[in-house]
Amino acid sequence: MGLLTKDEYDSIAANLDLPTGAFIDGGYRPAISGQVFETVNPATGAVLTNIAACGAEDVDFAVEKAREAFEDGRWSKTHPSDRKDVLIRLCKLITRNARELAVIESIDSGKTIYDCETVDVPETIHCLKWHAEAIDKIYDQVSPASDDHIAMVVREPIGVVGLVLPWNFPLLMLAWKIGPALAAGCSVVVKPAMETTLTALRLAELAMEAGLPRSVLNILPGGGAEVGEPIGRHMDIDMVSFTGSTVTGKRFLSYSAESNAKEVVLEMGGKNPAIVMEDAENLDRVAAHIVNGAFWNMGENCSASSRLIVHKDVKAELLERIAHHTKQWNIGDPLDPETRMGALVSEAHYTKVCGYLDQAENVLIGGKTDAVSSGGKAAGGFVEATVVEVPGNDSTLAREEIFGPVLSVIEVSGYDEAISIANDTEYGLCASIFTSNAKRAIRAARAIRAGTVTVNSFGEGDISTPFGGYKQSGFGGRDNSLHAHDQYTQLKTIWIDLADDEDEAVD
Ligand SMILES: NC(=O)C1=CN([C@@H]2O[C@H](COP(=O)(O)OP(=O)(O)OC[C@H]3O[C@@H](n4cnc5c(N)ncnc54)[C@H](O)[C@@H]3O)[C@@H](O)[C@H]2O)C=CC1
Numbered sequence: 450m451g452l453l454t455k456d457e458y459d460s461i462a463a464n465l466d467l468p469t470g471a472f473i474d475g476g477y478r479p480a481i482s483g484q485v486f487e488t489v490n491p492a493t494g495a496v497l498t499n500i501a502a503c504g505a506e507d508v509d510f511a512v513e514k515a516r517e518a519f520e521d522g523r524w525s526k527t528h529p530s531d532r533k534d535v536l537i538r539l540c541k542l543i544t545r546n547a548r549e550l551a552v553i554e555s556i557d558s559g560k561t562i563y564d565c566e567t568v569d570v571p572e573t574i575h576c577l578k579w580h581a582e583a584i585d586k587i588y589d590q591v592s593p594a595s596d597d598h599i600a601m602v603v604r605e606p607i608g609v610v611g612l613v614l615p616w617n618f619p620l621l622m623l624a625w626k627i628g629p630a631l632a633a634g635c636s637v638v639v640k641p642a643m644e645t646t647l648t649a650l651r652l653a654e655l656a657m658e659a660g661l662p663r664s665v666l667n668i669l670p671g672g673g674a675e676v677g678e679p680i681g682r683h684m685d686i687d688m689v690s691f692t693g694s695t696v697t698g699k700r701f702l703s704y705s706a707e708s709n710a711k712e713v714v715l716e717m718g719g720k721n722p723a724i725v726m727e728d729a730e731n732l733d734r735v736a737a738h739i740v741n742g743a744f745w746n747m748g749e750n751c752s753a754s755s756r757l758i759v760h761k762d763v764k765a766e767l768l769e770r771i772a773h774h775t776k777q778w779n780i781g782d783p784l785d786p787e788t789r790m791g792a793l794v795s796e797a798h799y800t801k802v803c804g805y806l807d808q809a810e811n812v813l814i815g816g817k818t819d820a821v822s823s824g825g826k827a828a829g830g831f832v833e834a835t836v837v838e839v840p841g842n843d844s845t846l847a848r849e850e851i852f853g854p855v856l857s858v859i860e861v862s863g864y865d866e867a868i869s870i871a872n873d874t875e876y877g878l879c880a881s882i883f884t885s886n887a888k889r890a891i892r893a894a895r896a897i898r899a900g901t902v903t904v905n906s907f908g909e910g911d912i913s914t915p916f917g918g919y920k921q922s923g924f925g926g927r928d929n930s931l932h933a934h935d936q937y938t939q940l941k942t943i944w945i946d947l948a949d950d951e952d953e954a955v956d
């Protein structure tokens with residue numbers, strides 16, 4: 450499916466029928482309190498709609514319904530291939546509604562329509578399909594045992610799960626979590642980020658149309674304190690999977706400890722190094738990867754390459770080429786298919802990123818910002834792809850997750866220094882090394898403490914490879930791949946005594 454023109458996207462956006470309710474027990478409903486919140490297009494300041502603002506009482510209701518669904522087995526006890534069929538039908542419905550979902554995603558988040566059409570929606574479908582296709586091919590185990598017993602090790606769905614989501618990839622992060630959770634047979638209570646609720650609500654409606662039984666997938670819009678915390682503290686939620694900041698992620702450990710010791714999986718922040726050694730081949734290609742890694746999705750990406758650790762011998766040439774590639778990352782109306790950098794997600798986030806730029810002493814490339822306001826209210830803003838030289842790895846711009854299009858450059862003189870700086874961070878999500886020396890590449894991949902290390906490229910792997918972090922980037926499990934399945938299942942041992950009754954008396 451090719452891209453449309455900007456006018457055509459504008460026309461779709463103008464005629465959308467946006468969801469406004471929470472999606473609980475198989476349908477849209479207002480929050481029990483009756484409260485709503487405004488959702489705004491951060492690229493224009495236009496109010497898109499008012500959405501139900503859920504609270505603890507809505508969480509209680511959704512969990513009660515999700516538990517009912519889990520216990521009566523309408524989904525959890527179905528044959529895996531039946532669950533597969535429903536999820537594949539959902540993928541077909543998402544495909545049929547792909548254009549509408551892409552436009553909603555773009556206007557709700559400031560992401561470019563280009564990315565929504567070419568990455569977010571197709572990857573969402575791919576992810577759901579992958580987990581659907583996998584689920585009827587996963588076998589349980591029989592342990593090695595003597596002749597007089599048999600021990601089975603079986604995986605069971607963990608139960609009712611809470612999924613607390615970020616705003617940077619609203620649909621895709623939903624898919625990363627509901628894909629394996631629903632395939633495993635869990636019932637799910639989702640809290641999307643308040644900034645970007647709309648596509649999750651629409652997807653839940655499509656899931657019902659696909660045949661997902663009611664109450665298995667519930668979407669509760671609302672704030673972190675109002676919905677996220679009650680999910681974290683709920684006594685009848687069996688596990689929580691979270692993606693977002695490290696500060697908020699850690700709170701879920703306290704919530705769990707102070708409630709029912711629910712399992713917690715955290716996918717959190719990153720300050721990801723990209724190392725370029727003096728022997729890196731084809732600096733133009735290296736620059737293209739670095740620029741893509743740093744500025745894709747406006748840098749609103751936990752795996753963004755945000756620290757460039759570059760050998761002094763190639764620094765000047767690399768920066769020249771980075772400057773050239775950065776020109777292709779034009780800022781503009783997110784609904785224009787030519788735009789590669791849209792608006793930052795919210796006024797608060799725009800202000801945060803600008804605050805970091807204010808601290809930059811040596812801006813090498815970019816640095817311009819442009820706030821969006823409408824009707825006297827601040828809404829969001831645009832930030833140019835920006836490269837700053839920092840005095841060293843101790844500077845704030847080298848240590849803190851900016852989550853915007855800002856690349857900090859640190860010069861080094863050798864390999865050991867590069868690795869040491871790469872590891873000198875509280876985070877450990879992703880890293881890249883660019884070198885033509887294969888042994889050095891593998892040594893670096895082993896030495897860097899991060900969940901994903903790419904060699905001569907930037908990337909996150911794909912659906913078949915686990916994604917998650919070391920250190921304060923991750924806790925408790927991995928998204929993607931069959932390892933994601935581990936989050937949403939638990940192991941049970943079934944031990945069966947086969948001894949002949951007459952052979953063995955039991956006291
Ligand atoms: N690793 C990642 O993918 C992401 C990282 N971030 C980082 O976090 C920074 C702040 O962005 P936020 O949207 O505020 O991230 P956040 O981590 O606070 O939000 C993520 C989710 O947690 C919920 N939440 C917030 N406070 C909560 C609480 N007290 N209890 C339970 N749930 C809560 C939010 O409503 C949202 O659904 C960003 O500037 C960025 O550095 C943000 C989004 C994604």
Ligand code: BAL
Binds near residue numbers: 615618622692749
């Ligand atoms: N890049 C996918 C994971 C995240 O940014 O949260």
